[in-house]
Amino acid sequence: MDERIKVYETKMQKTMESLEREYNSIRAGRANPHILDKLVVDYYGTPTPLQQVGNITVPEARVIMIQPWESKLIKAIEKEIMASDIGITPSNDGKAIRLVFPELTEERRKELAKDVKKKGEAAKVAVRNIRRDANDALKKWSKAKEVSEDEADDIEKDIQKLTDKYIVEVDKAIEAKSKEVMTV
Numbered sequence: 001m002d003e004r005i006k007v008y009e010t011k012m013q014k015t016m017e018s019l020e021r022e023y024n025s026i027r028a029g030r031a032n033p034h035i036l037d038k039l040v041v042d043y044y045g046t047p048t049p050l051q052q053v054g055n056i057t058v059p060e061a062r063v064i065m066i067q068p069w070e071s072k073l074i075k076a077i078e079k080e081i082m083a084s085d086i087g088i089t090p091s092n093d094g095k096a097i098r099l100v101f102p103e104l105t106e107e108r109r110k111e112l113a114k115d116v117k118k119k120g121e122a123a124k125v126a127v128r129n130i131r132r133d134a135n136d137a138l139k140k141w142s143k144a145k146e147v148s149e150d151e152a153d154d155i156e157k158d159i160q161k162l163t164d165k166y167i168v169e170v171d172k173a174i175e176a177k178s179k180e181v182m183t184v
Contacts, residue, residue, distance in 0.1 A: 002151075002154075002155050002158060004137070004141070004155070005134055005155060005158055005159055005162070008130050008131075008133065008134040008159065008162065009162050011130045011133075012127050012130050012162060012163070012166040013166075015123055015126045015127055015130070015166070016123070016166060016169055016170070016173070018123070019119060019120065019123040019170065019173055020173065021037070022119050023116065023119070023173065023177045024037065025037060025038065026112055026115065026116060026177065026181065031058045031060070031061065031062050031063055031064045031099070031101050032058075032064075033056045033057075033058060033064055035064075035086055036050050036051070036056060036064070036066075036081075036086075037049075037051070038084070039080050039081065039084055040080070041053050041073065041076050041077055041080050042076055043073065043076075050066070050077065050080070053068055053069060053070075053073055053077070054066050054067050054068035054069055054073065054077070055067040055069075062100060062101040062102075062103075063098055063099065063100050063101070064098070064099040064101075065096050065097070065098050065099075066090075066096060066097040066098075066099070067095065067096040067097075068096075068097075071094065071095060074092050074094070074097060077090075077097055078090045078092060078097060081097070081099070086099075088100070088101060104181075109181055109182050110182075112181045113178045113181050113182055116174060116177045116178050116181060117174055117178065120170050120171070120173060120174035120177075123170045123173075124167055124170050127163055127166045127167060127170065128163065128167075130163075131159055131160070131162075131163040134159045135156065135159060138152055138155055138156060138159070
């Protein structure tokens with residue numbers, strides 16, 4: 001593979017990683033501590049990720065427990081969870097916060113599956129945009145006579161192979177996450 005298109009492969013890989021992070025934040029009936037990854041708490045005036053101010057555990061299949069290292073952080077953590085789009089009301093006992101996930105209804109599972117598909121389609125669009133950028137760069141190289149016609153054909157085929165590879169990966173991720181969401 002031509003070194004000049006490695007940068008586009010890296011961009012496609014980052015798109016996949018971004019999709020996986022998005023999928024980690026979608027809860028599928030089971031408690032997954034990754035849904036808290038985006039939450040940031042004010043810790044002595046500094047915005048700090050929730051994972052860095054306490055212990056996050058999953059004691060039961062549908063419960064996440066957050067034990068802050070300093071008990072005065074409980075109110076700030078509760079406030080942040082309430083302000084987020086998680087959709088769960090935290091309960092605390094003065095030492096720890098519990099997030100109890102209700103069973104997902106069939107309707108909610110279908111909504112989540114649609115969301116999974118939508119995020120997957122957005123990732124496919126991103127991959128195709130990267131392909132377009134790579135092809136545009138290839139045209140510039142051809143105009144500037146930096147590559148021969150044969151080389152340009154080979155590079156274009158490599159770009160298409162990369163695109164196809166990542167589109168298949170996105171499809172597999174959509175299928176896996178949809179199955180996870182729809183499984184009771």
